[in-house]
Amino acid sequence: MFDVTRYAEAAQSLIEAGRFLYANGWSPATSSNYSARIDEQHVAITVSGRHKGQLGAGDIMVVDLTGKPVQSNTRSSAETLLHTVLYEQFPDIGVVLHTHSVNATVLSRALAGEGRLELRDYELQKAFPGVGTHESTLSIPIFENTQDIEALSRETRQWFAEHPDQPGYLIRGHGLYTWGKTMADCLRHVEAFEFLFACELEMMKVIR
Ligand SMILES: CSC[C@@H](O)[C@@H](O)C(=O)COP(=O)(O)O
Numbered sequence: 184m185f186d187v188t189r190y191a192e193a194a195q196s197l198i199e200a201g202r203f204l205y206a207n208g209w210s211p212a213t214s215s216n217y218s219a220r221i222d223e224q225h226v227a228i229t230v231s232g233r234h235k236g237q238l239g240a241g242d243i244m245v246v247d248l249t250g251k252p253v254q255s256n257t258r259s260s261a262e263t264l265l266h267t268v269l270y271e272q273f274p275d276i277g278v279v280l281h282t283h284s285v286n287a288t289v290l291s292r293a294l295a296g297e298g299r300l301e302l303r304d305y306e307l308q309k310a311f312p313g314v315g316t317h318e319s320t321l322s323i324p325i326f327e328n329t330q331d332i333e334a335l336s337r338e339t340r341q342w343f344a345e346h347p348d349q350p351g352y353l354i355r356g357h358g359l360y361t362w363g364k365t366m367a368d369c370l371r372h373v374e375a376f377e378f379l380f381a382c383e384l385e386m387m388k389v390i391r
Pocket residue numbers: 212213214215216229230231232233259260261262281283
């Protein structure tokens with residue numbers, strides 16, 4: 184079983200993250216899902232279909248690392264498996280955030296036919312762990328959107344087994360997944376990605 188105090192802390196951090204992400208326009212219309220690790224085997228995650236700007240304690244539940252609900256009859260996020268494969272694969276991550284911003288959606292569609300977004304020469308790449316210079320490349324995979332989340336979870340697992348240092352991915356026409364050791368780290372990654380996506384879209388207007 185899991186520690187109730189740690190669950191309450193994780194739930195509170197997800198509630199606060201939801202207010203921030205919704206206020207920024209990155210989690211509109213009940214979209215997005217968030218999770219935080221409680222211990223090696225348990226994760227607090229948003230209940231499916233809830234408004235992410237108005238989350239309360241009843242909107243957060245617990246699943247195990249196979250995505251199975253623990254002590255709950257509610258349905259966890261439809262995309263639970265996209266979270267749990269990351270916790271399984273990266274034992275040191277504590278938080279996963281999935282957002283649906285306009286820029287992530289438009290940029291991933293603008294790059295139709297391309298399987299990656301390569302980010303280079305931006306100072307803000309240093310917001311990600313292990314990046315100490317703008318002279319580096321962040322290779323962000325773009326997976327095709329699908330309603331078959333089990334298949335997508337297998338696809339992401341395989342890609343990140345081969346590219347463990349990349350801090351996130353896009354689903355085309357859908358949104359961003361990113362993670363971090365702490366909530367502060369993960370929120371910084373969302374903000375950094377959003378800044379970089381906006382820059383890429385501006386660059387397309389200037390250069391193409
Ligand atoms: C409101 S459409 C968005 C959903 O289809 C999904 O992509 C999403 O992010 C939220 O699903 P949820 O089951 O609430 O976690």
